[in-house]
Amino acid sequence: MNGPLPSPADSSGAGVRTLLFDADGPDRHVPLAELQLSHLSQRTLAWVDVRPSEIARIDDVLAQLQAPALPLADLLEPRSSPLLSQDEWFAARAIAPRLGDDGVTCHGEPWLLVVGPNIVLTVHRGELAFLDELYGNDDPLSHVGMLDADSFAAALLDRMLTAFFDAIDGFEKHLDALEVRILEPRVRAAYLRDLRVLRRSVSILRRLLSAQRSLFDALARPDFRPEQDEAVARRFLAVSVRYERVVDSVENARDLVVGTFELLATRLSQRTNESMRVLTFYTVLIGSLAVVAGVLGMNFKAPLFAAGASGFWSVVAGMVVVVLVAMWVGHRKGWLKSG
DSSP states (O other), X not given: OOOOOOOOSOOTTTTEEEEEEETTSXXXXXXXXXXXXXXXXXXXXXXXXXXXXXXXXXXXXXXXXXXXXXXXXXHTXXXXXSEXXXXXXXXXXXXXXXXXXXXXXXXXXXXXXXXXXXXXXXXXXXXXXXXXXXXXXXXXXXXXXXXXHHHHHHXXXXXXXXXHHHHHHHHHHHHHHHHHHHTSSSOOTTHHHHHHHHHHHHHHHHXXXXXXXXXXXXHHSTTSXXXXXXXXXXXXXXXXXXHHHHXXXXXXXXXXXXXXXXXXXXXXXXXXXXXXXXXXXXXXXXXXXXXXXXXXXXXXXXXXXXSTHHHHHHHHHHHHHHHHHHHHHHHHHTTTOOO
């Protein structure tokens, strides 16, 4: 029967979450101190997640897991190698995307993936939604325990790539909404600010992915974990291939930004042309009236100039009629519409 996973009896180690996957029984949360490594088998898998509040205890956690003294603190540094291996263990540094409250701005959140016999350890300084989602799994009979540690590590990396896809989907949603606003009758130059934010966001996503190329390239090489069977190698290769798909999606998102900018530039140019057309219409109209007034102001004798006040008002009425007719024609022809 499916249902929520039972919570650990105490919360003293709330910053260190331990989830024990059992292929022959229900998955369960256990305190790290109660995790018995000698009882782990090929049908069980332990996942230990070190959250920000307990990251200072990482050495104690490694000792508890009987892991070699991997320099995890150095591994978190951006300039260090993203992949380390020792004995049956390996550690990798990945960078997950974290979106801001607006759903557009983002930044990278480094996290460590440490893999040993039947044990997977994750370490991160910030909250990672895709790990929280997995930890909150409500299916105690998931049979994840049938996986080996390497396959589960590949699954975690794949979930991180899904987070990138989700970020790209949110980016494209905001970009589509911006394009709809750009196509409205009144286009605004202020949309450039929104476009600049989106452009910066996709650039950050691209840099986050580029920083991890050496890691995902290593996963696809035959000398990575050569002691594991071919099935594990295929899983890591699939993750590497999916990474390339994410990179292609980000590149496509950059092209979409360029296309949206061209659309905005076209609409702004169209608005300028419409404004110039209206200005030209009024300039020609006023110039025509000036020509009439100039002709009537010529210094020669004609019967028209002897008409007095009635002649003056007749000319003014004629000019008004000309203006009204010109405005009516301009409206019918669409010359007076401006964005």
